[in-house]
Amino acid sequence: MRTRIFPSLLGAAALALTVPPALAAPNDLAAAKPAIDKANADWIGAMRARDARALAAPYAEDGVFVLSDGREIVGRKAIIDFYRQRMANVGQVLGGGIHHDGMTLARDGLIYEWGHGGATTLDKAGKRTTSDGPYLTVWKRGADGRWAIIRNLVF
Template identity: 50%
Template sequence: MRASLVKLACLLSGFAWAAGTAAAASPADADHLIAEAKPMIDKANKDWLPAMERQDAKELAVPYAANGIFLTATGESFVGRAAIERLYQDRFAKARVLDGELIEDGLTAQGPLIYEWGHARIDSEQAGQRSTRAGAYLTVWRREPDGVWRIIRNLTF
């Protein structure tokens, strides 16, 4: 757990540096960005569990930017929508998701980025054995040139 937190702190400092290089947003600008992105973030979060239960790896990869990165709790990283889709396909080949929840604990905007954090739980079955995994997440969203907000970094721990 400590190694994951250290890795997260390093990644966050990189995000903070990247966000800090952009023009600082005023509180009103930050509120505007969050209001603009919130429907897309809420949709991705609402669609997450049903897609997990359907084992729909393609739908789970849709919210990611073409070069988005998923960093797992074990430190593995998957770059790009296709790699993230394969990650989910590999997970579905091993276990079936039975239930779960994703709870957003907060959102903040810094420069052009939105940081979302929360926690999730997944109940699954593998070889007849039920298990529960739970943990926290940090997701960084960026508006793409087409106006769609996409995940550029998703970290689970």
């Protein structure tokens, strides 16, 4: 099964939320990029390893993961539990990844990142499934200086 929505819709939505350049702090984008790149690069490895803690590590303690059906998983602990349950039903992760398409600085220092990603899996019965679709992630720098996901929406 393949699911895909045009990423340009996400880009347009993110641009609508941007702050005028005079109010933006471009150094926030540069400061957040390594954390965002690491989270995106580590995702497929964590999927292959079935490591629910690593999958949830980029989220803030109170972060929210919004699934494509509208369900909300609230809090890092609940996100860990969600990934544990999801990985219990997946056979082998064959490949995939997260592909960053863009990001912008928004009000109050929030960063909106968008892209597309997915994985190809082989279930326990040998059936291959590919999921693929866009995402929109909101990152916020915490009091400790760490960038974390406060909202992640998959479409």
